[in-house]
Amino acid sequence: MGKNNKKRGDFMNNFTYDIGTKIHFGTDALDYIGEEAKKYADKILLTYGGGSIKKNGVYDKVIKELEGAGIEVFELSGIQPNPRIDSVREGVRILKENGIGAILAVGGGSTIDASKFMAAGACADFDPWKFISEKRPMSPAIPLLSVLTMAATGSEMDCGGVITNPETKEKLSSGHADTRPKVSFLNPELTYTVSKFQTAAGSADILSHIFETYFNIDGTMFMLDRIMEALMKTVIKYGPIAIKDPENYEARANLMWASSWAINDFISDSSQAAWTVHPIEHELSAFYDITHGLGLAILTPRWMEYCLSEKTVHKFVDLGVNVFDLDKDQEPMEIARQTIEKVKKFFFEDLGLDSNLRKVGIDERHFDEMSKKACGKAGVKKGFIDLRPEDVKKIYEMCLED
Numbered sequence: 453m454g455k456n457n458k459k460r461g462d463f464m465n466n467f468t469y470d471i472g473t474k475i476h477f478g479t480d481a482l483d484y485i486g487e488e489a490k491k492y493a494d495k496i497l498l499t500y501g502g503g504s505i506k507k508n509g510v511y512d513k514v515i516k517e518l519e520g521a522g523i524e525v526f527e528l529s530g531i532q533p534n535p536r537i538d539s540v541r542e543g544v545r546i547l548k549e550n551g552i553g554a555i556l557a558v559g560g561g562s563t564i565d566a567s568k569f570m571a572a573g574a575c576a577d578f579d580p581w582k583f584i585s586e587k588r589p590m591s592p593a594i595p596l597l598s599v600l601t602m603a604a605t606g607s608e609m610d611c612g613g614v615i616t617n618p619e620t621k622e623k624l625s626s627g628h629a630d631t632r633p634k635v636s637f638l639n640p641e642l643t644y645t646v647s648k649f650q651t652a653a654g655s656a657d658i659l660s661h662i663f664e665t666y667f668n669i670d671g672t673m674f675m676l677d678r679i680m681e682a683l684m685k686t687v688i689k690y691g692p693i694a695i696k697d698p699e700n701y702e703a704r705a706n707l708m709w710a711s712s713w714a715i716n717d718f719i720s721d722s723s724q725a726a727w728t729v730h731p732i733e734h735e736l737s738a739f740y741d742i743t744h745g746l747g748l749a750i751l752t753p754r755w756m757e758y759c760l761s762e763k764t765v766h767k768f769v770d771l772g773v774n775v776f777d778l779d780k781d782q783e784p785m786e787i788a789r790q791t792i793e794k795v796k797k798f799f800f801e802d803l804g805l806d807s808n809l810r811k812v813g814i815d816e817r818h819f820d821e822m823s824k825k826a827c828g829k830a831g832v833k834k835g836f837i838d839l840r841p842e843d844v845k846k847i848y849e850m851c852l853e854d
């Protein structure tokens with residue numbers, strides 16, 4: 453028993469940590485594809501997006517590796533950003549019809565996420581949207597491997613995936629330990645061709661994943677808070693460098709590894725707070741199909757302003773002093789305000805992302821519905837502070853102007 457009668461463990465979650473994903477990292481990462489894939493299946497479904505991997509040579513390298521290992525390759529291309537349930541249905545059909553034993557997803561979060569639903573769908577006898585609509589468990593699943601081509605979501609090393617149903621205007625997540633990639637191949641050079649905009653949006657996404665855990669009123673572990681601060685500093689330092697100098701290996705490598713560690717459960721296992729800004733953003737991308745990281749960048753500083761109070765100010769002080777090097781001898785509220793200005797500067801000046809919703813063509817017309825949905829199935833209660841639909845609506849409204 454501690455001094456204040458709290459049981460040991462009360463201040464944080466108990467947890468079991470099992471990383472579950474083997475990583476090959478570096479310029480030779482893709483050389484391991486053949487030998488790794490062969491361990492899982494003789495027939496592989498190769499999934500990818502709109503064709504960037506054909507332009508930059510990644511496709512040829514992957515095919516060479518798979519065929520060199522004697523693996524029969526099937527393909528599903530055209531997985532869109534904010535991936536749709538229809539791609540999942542198509543993938544499941546190919547997997548089942550051909551008795552394919554594993555998936556190799558080559559791309560960003562959208563391709564990897566959709567492939568997670570396919571991996572579970574291959575083992576299910578129902579429509580894969582039911583993983584969302586009926587919360588059916590995404591287990592069992594066939595093995596998934598991934599080649600990451602942009603640093604952002606961390607899908608290469610986490611269990612979860614986010615899928616969109618355009619008919620119902622829903623974008624929701626699910627996942628299971630069985631859908632976590634078994635092996636991921638991370639060569640930072642593959643991200644040299646990612647556009648400035650996607651590099652910026654990806655950096656905003658990584659930072660947001662860390663914020664979602666860091667802003668935890670009940671306290672995490674000191675050790676994990678400091679690791680999160682190091683990860684944040686990494687993104688703040690290297691995001692702008694990668695934008696200016698796309699072929700800077702050091703920047704691309706730091707962003708890529710930070711993307712995985714921001715969400716692979718290492719930093720989050722002690723946190724009791726539910727993610728908040730993500731479900732609010734998912735409504736923006738569900739209704740307007742905007743880029744996830746851009747939506748997060750616009751929302752985050754307004755969410756921070758909305759959350760700031762005497763009760764929460766200490767987290768802003770930590771962030772400002774430890775990450776943005778603000779003077780710790782100022783009044784806490786003053787440090788907090790300066791911290792939020794630093795966050796804005798990073799997103800809107802250093803990364804060059806649009807700073808409000810009107811700039812990306814979004815107005816208030818769906819705010820009521822989006823606010824209710826964000827608090828519904830996806831939920832934003834029990835976060836850093838509890839948010840009800842009327843709070844979420846105010847946050848959306850704050851995003852309309854600079």
Ligand code: NZQ
Binds near residue numbers: 502503505535613
């Ligand atoms: O489709 P292609 O032609 O490959 O082009 C993609 C796409 O247009 C392009 N791109 C990717 N790698 C490239 C490249 N272009 C040139 N060179 C390369 N090397 O970038 C565009 C965006 O790709 P996408 O996969 O959509 O980006 P991202 O990785 O940001 O994934 C976003 C999706 O992941 C979800 C988001 O909601 C969104 O649907 N998330 C998944 C999470 C998870 N699994 O844990 C967590 C996140 O919070 C997020 O919600």
Ligand code: ZN
Binds near residue numbers: 605658660661730744
């Ligand atoms: Zn995200």
